[in-house]
Amino acid sequence: MTTSPAQSTSAQSSSAESSAAESTALAEAVRRMLADRAPATLLVREDGLPALHQRVDDALNHEIGLAGLLVPDDQGGLGGTLLDAAAVATELGRACAPSDFLTSTVLCGPLLADVGDPRPDAVACLVVPWDTAPDGPFRPTPGLTLTDDLLHGSVRSVAGATRADVLVVPVLLAGEIAIATLSPTTAGVKLDDVTSLDTTRPLTDLTFDASPVTIVAGGEVASAALASALDRACVALAAEQVGLASWCLATTVAHVQQRRQFGRVLGSFQALKHRLAHLWIDVDSATVAAQAGATGADPDVMASVAQSLCSEVAVRAAEECIQMLGGIGMTWEHPAHLYLKRALVDLSALGTPEQHRGRLAGLVDLPPA
Amino acid sequence: MTSAADLEGLVARLVAAHRPASTPRPAFLRAQYDAGLAWVAKPVGRGGLGLTVADQATVDRALHAAGAPDNDPAANSIGLGMAAPTLLRYGTTDQVDRFLRPLWTGEEIWCQLFSEPGAGSDLANVATTAVLDGDTWVVDGQKVWTSGAQNAAFAILVARTDPGAFKHAGLTYFICPMDDPGVEVRPLRQITGEAEFNEVFLTGVRIPDELRLGAVGQGWEVATATLNNERVAIGGGESRRESGMIGVVADTWRRHPDRRRPVLHDRLLRLWVDAEVARLASDRVRRRAADVAPGPGDSAAKVTFARIAQQLTSLEVELLGSEGMRYDDWTMRRPERVSFTGRGPGYRYLRAKGNSIEGGTSEVLLNLIAERVLGLPAEHRPDKGAPWNETAR
Numbered sequence: 001m002t003t004s005p006a007q008s009t010s011a012q013s014s015s016a017e018s019s020a021a022e023s024t025a026l027a028e029a030v031r032r033m034l035a036d037r038a039p040a041t042l043l044v045r046e047d048g049l050p051a052l053h054q055r056v057d058d059a060l061n062h063e064i065g066l067a068g069l070l071v072p073d074d075q076g077g078l079g080g081t082l083l084d085a086a087a088v089a090t091e092l093g094r095a096c097a098p099s100d101f102l103t104s105t106v107l108c109g110p111l112l113a114d115v116g117d118p119r120p121d122a123v124a125c126l127v128v129p130w131d132t133a134p135d136g137p138f139r140p141t142p143g144l145t146l147t148d149d150l151l152h153g154s155v156r157s158v159a160g161a162t163r164a165d166v167l168v169v170p171v172l173l174a175g176e177i178a179i180a181t182l183s184p185t186t187a188g189v190k191l192d193d194v195t196s197l198d199t200t201r202p203l204t205d206l207t208f209d210a211s212p213v214t215i216v217a218g219g220e221v222a223s224a225a226l227a228s229a230l231d232r233a234c235v236a237l238a239a240e241q242v243g244l245a246s247w248c249l250a251t252t253v254a255h256v257q258q259r260r261q262f263g264r265v266l267g268s269f270q271a272l273k274h275r276l277a278h279l280w281i282d283v284d285s286a287t288v289a290a291q292a293g294a295t296g297a298d299p300d301v302m303a304s305v306a307q308s309l310c311s312e313v314a315v316r317a318a319e320e321c322i323q324m325l326g327g328i329g330m331t332w333e334h335p336a337h338l339y340l341k342r343a344l345v346d347l348s349a350l351g352t353p354e355q356h357r358g359r360l361a362g363l364v365d366l367p368p369a
Numbered sequence: 370m371t372s373a374a375d376l377e378g379l380v381a382r383l384v385a386a387h388r389p390a391s392t393p394r395p396a397f398l399r400a401q402y403d404a405g406l407a408w409v410a411k412p413v414g415r416g417g418l419g420l421t422v423a424d425q426a427t428v429d430r431a432l433h434a435a436g437a438p439d440n441d442p443a444a445n446s447i448g449l450g451m452a453a454p455t456l457l458r459y460g461t462t463d464q465v466d467r468f469l470r471p472l473w474t475g476e477e478i479w480c481q482l483f484s485e486p487g488a489g490s491d492l493a494n495v496a497t498t499a500v501l502d503g504d505t506w507v508v509d510g511q512k513v514w515t516s517g518a519q520n521a522a523f524a525i526l527v528a529r530t531d532p533g534a535f536k537h538a539g540l541t542y543f544i545c546p547m548d549d550p551g552v553e554v555r556p557l558r559q560i561t562g563e564a565e566f567n568e569v570f571l572t573g574v575r576i577p578d579e580l581r582l583g584a585v586g587q588g589w590e591v592a593t594a595t596l597n598n599e600r601v602a603i604g605g606g607e608s609r610r611e612s613g614m615i616g617v618v619a620d621t622w623r624r625h626p627d628r629r630r631p632v633l634h635d636r637l638l639r640l641w642v643d644a645e646v647a648r649l650a651s652d653r654v655r656r657r658a659a660d661v662a663p664g665p666g667d668s669a670a671k672v673t674f675a676r677i678a679q680q681l682t683s684l685e686v687e688l689l690g691s692e693g694m695r696y697d698d699w700t701m702r703r704p705e706r707v708s709f710t711g712r713g714p715g716y717r718y719l720r721a722k723g724n725s726i727e728g729g730t731s732e733v734l735l736n737l738i739a740e741r742v743l744g745l746p747a748e749h750r751p752d753k754g755a756p757w758n759e760t761a762r
Contacts, residue, residue: 253743253744253745256745257744257745264746265746267739267743267745267746268745268746270736270748272745273735273736273739273740273743273745274732274735274736274739276739276743276745277734277735277736277738277739277742277743278735280669280738280742280743281669281672281673281738284650284669285643285646285647285650285673288646288649288650288653289642289646289649292646292649305642305645305646308639308642309642309643309646354635357635357638357639357642358638360638360641360642361634361638364619364641365623366619366622366623366634366637366638366641367623367626367629368629368631368634369629369630369631369633369634
């Protein structure tokens with residue numbers, strides 16, 4: 001038997017390496033596209049946001065070709081991995097770009113594939129409040145009722161609905177969870193744009209008044225598809241938060257390296273150096289957590305680990321950025337406020353950190369008081 | 370291609386030739402080293418096979434299954450974690466041949482003679498001198514925070530060989546025989562009641578020039594490499610979920626339903642998440658440390674480890690209420706090996722205080738990250754760029 005150091009890597013780790021390399025190449029392509037199409041100067045012009053949103057998603061889906069990324073090949077998708085999706089989400093977070101990538105490509109696209117109704121090219125939206133957390137059996141929005149395949153009721157604060165061409169609605173059917181689909185142009189469907197705190201991810205209130213729906217799945221299939229969709233979205237959101245936090249850290253470091261007061265650059269004050277070093281450690285931890293979630297191992301635990309940690313790191317990074325930028329961070333002209341608003345809203349998106357820790361308590365046997 | 374089966378085959382051959390039940394422990398360990406199964410990530414001929422750290426797990430499982438003894442790594446952590454990588458990087462062939470095998474087998478324990486009363490965080494300020502007398506260095510000075518000195522056969526030593534040179538340029542790194550009559554070891558009792566550390570007084574200690582590690586004046590560079598390994602060793606020691614302090618405190622939580630309170634619960638879960646992510650991060654450091662020299666970024670793992678240990682141990686004492694008011698034993702002892710998670714909650718709390726001091730304080734590590742990773746300006750340093758014997762100390 002011979003042992004050759006050069007050949008000692010196992011097949012598993014070399015495939016993990018090549019997939020990591022693919023994710024890196026993908027991230028670079030997305031980063032270049034965003035620098036070109038969605039620079040911060042455009043982001044702060046709120047009147048142009050819907051057009052920017054469309055431009056970003058057209059480029060993502062058709063130029064880079066990510067439509068149906070997580071839908072399996074045999075269902076007409078690209079059969080990509082959650083690591084690929086996390087790499088893209090990180091870049092979207094870094095640019096704070098408006099996009100349906102998270103809500104449609106990551107969350108809803110593969111959900112429809114899981115229930116046997118794949119629509120890899122559609123913009124799909126899961127009609128639930130954006131603060132819906134994955135924890136235990138999925139409960140449909142209260143007041144939403146289905147009578148003779150006609151949907152009644154309303155759902156507030158839904159993300160990813162403005163440009164959707166298919167709405168995916170969890171409903172109760174004979175006491176069991178079921179998944180209904182309909183087009184937003186169906187009779188009785190009303191979409192009201194909300195004035196959102198995070199203007200880069202607009203929220204919508206939806207009302208259904210006897211809107212005809214198609215039931216695409218029920219029972220165990222529907223529950224399982226919803227559970228894994230939410231866990232997947234938690235990981236992608238965590239990856240987005242890593243990108244957001246990285247931008248905030250880099251922007252702050254760049255600022256304190258050139259801004260002078262008291263005859264010194266700000267970055268030479270140890271009070272700021274230590275805060276930034278702590279922030280770097282936190283962003284690094286968040287990166288590890290999101291990456292671990294994206295490998296797909298232990299999905300429910302890792303989704304909540306990543307979501308609880310990355311949400312808080314993103315908010316802290318954005319808050320530190322605003323503070324250390326000083327007055328410029330309080331202006332509308334500088335994009336830092338958009339990052340803070342997204343970080344703050346996404347603290348609650350897909351569940352608050354405290355909800356995720358509460359969920360972990362059950363998953364890892366640390367029972368509450 | 371080295372498969373798990375290949376490695377298991379190597380272990381089987383070793384175990385067949387040296388039956389663990391009938392072979393004396395040192396003899397078995399020497400054979401294991403010679404077979405390259407001591408630390409497979411190290412080079413061939415140096416106890417390894419040039420494989421990856423991950424392959425070691427396969428070997429260790431097979432050895433454990435065969436009832437093989439281990440080299441009791443906790444008893445020689447300085448040797449294994451710090452002296453060995455430094456020897457491999459800077460040692461001459463003769464030095465590595467002489468020292469590495471008995472170091473690994475634990476037949477020769479190592480300690481570290483770096484810190485001094487006047488050189489803590491500012492390690493480059495060491496005042497212990499080494500003066501060449503023919504082909505022998507004569508060493509005089511005082512060292513402190515030396516764990517295991519009473520058991521050690523050798524020490525890694527940093528001493529000043531040129532007091533007129535710039536602070537960092539006047540240092541040289543040595544292997545110091547601890548049986549020299551000029552070496553005096555006194556226990557240093559600490560906050561926990563025990564004396565895990567020593568003060569070491571060096572008076573006219575004679576070190577032959579062939580025990581110099583690296584060039585004269587290269588001591589700072591060699592010591593920095595050693596310390597980076599120390600940070601990895603202190604910050605990156607866990608691999609199983611809930612191993613280490615989080616496991617101890619999680620168990621305390623599970624065993625005391627009556628003591629559970631909602632605020633403590635959220636604090637515990639927060640720390641559980643932090644510990645899990647720190648574990649995954651240190652796996653990453655460990656995987657990388659096999660082939661890449663540790664860098665300043667790895668200091669983050671140590672800062673995080675210290676914070677989590679301190680917050681967890683404080684939570685545990687609070688959780689236990691009146692039970693947390695007791696201490697197991699204040700008797701002065703000199704422990705052979707240190708476990709941060711050993712003994713009672715009071716001990717764990719007190720010992721964890723050292724985690725943010727030993728091997729580089731958290732504050733120094735934060736400076737390091739700010740300057741070397743983030744590229745922020747260095748602290749004002751009046752001592753830099755001046756001859757050591759002319760700086761204020």
